[in-house]
Amino acid sequence: xVTEISKLKINPFHSSVYKINDIDDLAESIQELGLLQxxxxxxxxxxxxxxxxxxxxxxxxxxxxxxxIKHLNVAEEIAIISFNKQRVKTQRxxxxxxxxxxxxxxxxxxxxxxAEKLQTNSNMGPADTRKDVCKAVGLSAGNFSxxxxxxxxxxxxxxxxxxxxxxxxxxxxxxxxxxxxxxVEDKSIYLPETISNDYYKIYNKSSDxxxxxxxxxxxxxxxxxxxxxxxxxxGSNDELGAExxxxxxxxxxxxxxxxxxxxxxxxxxxxxxxxxxYLDKCLQSIPNRIQIELMKHGWILRNSIIWHKRNSLGFNSxxxxxxxxxxxxxxxxxxxxxxNEIQMPFKGEVKPGxxxxxxxxxxxxxxxxxxxxxxxxKDGKQLEDFxxxxxxxxxxxxxxxxxRYGGTExxxxxxxxxxxxxxxxxxxxxxxxxxxxxxxGTVGAVALMxxxxxxxxxxxxxxxxxxxxxxxxxxxxxxxxxxxxxxxQLSKAA
Numbered sequence: 001x002v003t004e005i006s007k008l009k010i011n012p013f014h015s016s017v018y019k020i021n022d023i024d025d026l027a028e029s030i031q032e033l034g035l036l037q038x039x040x041x042x043x044x045x046x047x048x049x050x051x052x053x054x055x056x057x058x059x060x061x062x063x064x065x066x067x068x069i070k071h072l073n074v075a076e077e078i079a080i081i082s083f084n085k086q087r088v089k090t091q092r093x094x095x096x097x098x099x100x101x102x103x104x105x106x107x108x109x110x111x112x113x114x115a116e117k118l119q120t121n122s123n124m125g126p127a128d129t130r131k132d133v134c135k136a137v138g139l140s141a142g143n144f145s146x147x148x149x150x151x152x153x154x155x156x157x158x159x160x161x162x163x164x165x166x167x168x169x170x171x172x173x174x175x176x177x178x179x180x181x182x183x184v185e186d187k188s189i190y191l192p193e194t195i196s197n198d199y200y201k202i203y204n205k206s207s208d209x210x211x212x213x214x215x216x217x218x219x220x221x222x223x224x225x226x227x228x229x230x231x232x233x234x235g236s237n238d239e240l241g242a243e244x245x246x247x248x249x250x251x252x253x254x255x256x257x258x259x260x261x262x263x264x265x266x267x268x269x270x271x272x273x274x275x276x277x278y279l280d281k282c283l284q285s286i287p288n289r290i291q292i293e294l295m296k297h298g299w300i301l302r303n304s305i306i307w308h309k310r311n312s313l314g315f316n317s318x319x320x321x322x323x324x325x326x327x328x329x330x331x332x333x334x335x336x337x338x339x340n341e342i343q344m345p346f347k348g349e350v351k352p353g354x355x356x357x358x359x360x361x362x363x364x365x366x367x368x369x370x371x372x373x374x375x376x377x378k379d380g381k382q383l384e385d386f387x388x389x390x391x392x393x394x395x396x397x398x399x400x401x402x403x404r405y406g407g408t409e410x411x412x413x414x415x416x417x418x419x420x421x422x423x424x425x426x427x428x429x430x431x432x433x434x435x436x437x438x439x440x441g442t443v444g445a446v447a448l449m450x451x452x453x454x455x456x457x458x459x460x461x462x463x464x465x466x467x468x469x470x471x472x473x474x475x476x477x478x479x480x481x482x483x484x485x486x487x488x489q490l491s492k493a494a
Contacts, residue, residue: 005065009046013077017096027056038066040083049083090162095147097137146172153179165229200444200454200471207436207457210259218263219431222419222443224273225253228286246284254293267338269426270331287327303330308388338426342383419446427452441467448474
């Protein structure tokens with residue numbers, strides 16, 4: 001049957017559930033081959049299937065169109081879902097379909113008349129159970145539950161799934177942590193936005209402006225900014241790492257870090273931890289592109305450290321190797337900078353960690369004033385630029401430290417061990433260490449434990465209570481270690 005295209009109507013349900021895209025390509029196909037399938041409509045000429053064809057025909061200037069009328073004995077929305085079963089859909093579209101059917105199922109409590117059953121040419125059958133709802137829209141029950149939860153906590157995460165930036169499981173883990181952070185008692189509401197004492201300072205503000213810090217007053221910067229399209233911390237589309245393109249992210253991060261050059265001492269060091277991201281199956285080389293841009297701004301690259309991660313994120317690709325490392329760039333402002341050589345253990349030695357012993361080197365000198373050093377290193381070999389489990393441990397243990405102080409898991413903590421060697425190598429006791437994305441406070445906790453001062457910046461005040469708890473414990477541990485050392489020295493003298 002041929003009818004005037006102007007008489008056709010579109011159900012608002014269709015527009016709210018399905019994305020209209022690739023109209024230009026479809027219009028070209030129709031112009032070349034003609035309309036291969038009629039548009040499916042009901043008796044009132046409301047489109048059941050063929051909305052994209054409708055828009056393509058209008059774009060081509062058609063005034064009439066071939067339609068097939070279906071006399072329905074079900075709700076129009078159910079018919080739309082039924083006739084769109086073979087459509088290639090996003091997870092958002094499947095979720096919207098399932099939500100509608102679930103709502104209908106609950107309203108009827110599993111008891112529908114024949115006229116209310118979901119019918120298709122493939123005998124889809126009635127959606128009288130959750131299992132049937134999932135089957136009707138092509139979702140597993142587990143993924144439906146996860147998508148519902150993700151959409152409830154942060155709808156933007158569903159869009160990141162459809163953009164292939166996150167898997168359903170990765171987005172669900174992020175959503176769980178976001179939800180958890182809202183439910184945990186937030187001790188930070190009792191803390192000021194700026195926390196300052198003789199040992200550390202915490203600022204709840206963006207670190208693109210470090211005006212609180214005097215010029216050339218920081219000895220070392222160690223930071224790990226949000227990676228591009230790998231995690232969503234706040235749920236905002238405007239946060240660092242949520243940019244539409246790698247180029248936008250690179251420019252924004254390099255601009256963000258400009259003030260770091262001003263506050264760092266001429267003999268200071270800057271350690272920048274970054275990971276790469278895929279886009280359209282192509283690895284973007286984001287860390288190296290950022291490093292090159294920083295060199296254009298005057299930074300000198302001393303090392304590209306490979307951090308081999310034992311517990312890396314899940315990887316869904318079946319035609320590429322699973323990424324297992326991140327990069328840590330060691331950058332300096334001048335060719336003369338503080339560098340205290342430390343050694344790494346030979347194979348089979350004790351794993352390194354923070355120790356409170358008076359370690360004597362072969363030249364009879366003590367490590368770090370004889371109070372704080374690395375255990376398990378003894379007289380090993382020169383530290384290399386490949387850091388694996390012999391140098392650092394997994395980040396999993398670090399989550400326990402965050403929980404201990406009444407906080408929620410930070411979306412991307414790194415292990416304490418990753419900071420120990422850089423702090424000991426490029427600072428001395430009493431120096432100031434800065435982290436411009438301090439998060440749960442790992443860098444600060446280690447710096448304070450090693451007798452340094454610390455400044456941290458983080459936008460999320462929820463991390464305040466975690467940082468304060470960890471920092472205070474680090475100070476107590478250092479004081480206790482110094483007291484124990486002094487007592488030992490007095491005993492020896494006696």
